[in-house]
Amino acid sequence: DADVTQTPRNRITKTGKRIMLECSQTKGHDRMYWYRQDPGLGLRLIYYSFDVKDINKGEISDGYSVSRQAQAKFSLSLESAIPNQTALYFCATSDPSDSSGANVLTFGAGSRLTVL
Amino acid sequence: KNEVEQSPQNLTAQEGEFITINCSYSVGISALHWLQQHPGGGIVSLFMLSSGKKKHGRLIATINIQEKHSSLHITASHPRDSAVYICAVTHYGGSQGNLIFGKGTKLSVKP
Numbered sequence: 001d002a003d004v005t006q007t008p009r010n011r012i013t014k015t016g017k018r019i020m021l022e023c024s025q026t027k028g029h030d031r032m033y034w035y036r037q038d039p040g041l042g043l044r045l046i047y048y049s050f051d052v053k054d055i056n057k058g059e060i061s062d063g064y065s066v067s068r069q070a071q072a073k074f075s076l077s078l079e080s081a082i083p084n085q086t087a088l089y090f091c092a093t094s095d096p097s098d099s100s101g102a103n104v105l106t107f108g109a110g111s112r113l114t115v116l
Numbered sequence: 117k118n119e120v121e122q123s124p125q126n127l128t129a130q131e132g133e134f135i136t137i138n139c140s141y142s143v144g145i146s147a148l149h150w151l152q153q154h155p156g157g158g159i160v161s162l163f164m165l166s167s168g169k170k171k172h173g174r175l176i177a178t179i180n181i182q183e184k185h186s187s188l189h190i191t192a193s194h195p196r197d198s199a200v201y202i203c204a205v206t207h208y209g210g211s212q213g214n215l216i217f218g219k220g221t222k223l224s225v226k227p
Contacts, residue, residue, distance in 0.1 A: 042202070042219040058214070088157060105149065105215070107159040 003027050006091050006108035014116050019078040021111045023091030029106070031094040032074040034058075034066060036087045037110075043090065049074055081115040088112050119143050122203050122218040129225050135190040137221045139203030142184065150177050150188050151202040153220065159202070162188075193225045 004025045013019055023032065034046040045058030047066040055066060063085060067075045078085055091108040120141045129135050139148070150162040163170050163177040165186075170177050174193075179186040190197055203218040
């Protein structure tokens with residue numbers, strides 16, 4: 001099994017629908033992230049969480065919400081999807097044990113979302 | 117201006133060629149990462165470095181902290197190296213855990 005599992009891998013939905021992307025990890029990492037990737041724009045941070053009680057907005061959090069149900073689970077929700085949220089979404093975890101403060105990231109395989 | 121710039125954006129090489137991808141950054145960092153994104157979309161971490169040089173197989177990553185520049189080299193390139201290579205930095209003093217990503221370099225290695 002993958003260290004970081006995202007579901008669904010692909011989803012097509014309509015404008016206004018509520019969508020949840022789920023992420024679970026077996027790495028035992030406290031830190032989890034949701035990123036969005038758009039062609040020509042690179043990866044952009046939506047939300048991140050350092051532990052179950054810690055949720056932080058990233059640079060593009062508008063229109064999104066998250067839930068950290070457990071150390072291993074971090075879900076991303078689009079309450080009312082719109083076409084410009086069509087993108088490839090990645091969940092990632094990182095190892096906080098590096099004393100330099102730098103992280104080594106482990107990514108999920110990605111969830112491709114299309115909003116019509 | 118982007119805080120992390122990669123060059124070139126696209127690179128086509130013949131099998132066996134030596135390849136260099138460059139990354140320049142404008143912020144203080146605690147570490148720099150090189151990631152590889154396969155055509156299917158998955159992203160894997162290749163290197164994390166804060167100084168000097170690291171080598172893994174045919175891949176070599178270097179960083180010059182004073183010049184705020186890093187390079188990723190691929191020796192004896194192979195078609196299976198075709199992927200997008202992404203540079204990212206852990207911003208020192210920024211929100212801890214927040215990385216700044218470059219836009220990636222798309223590499224195509226022809227047989």
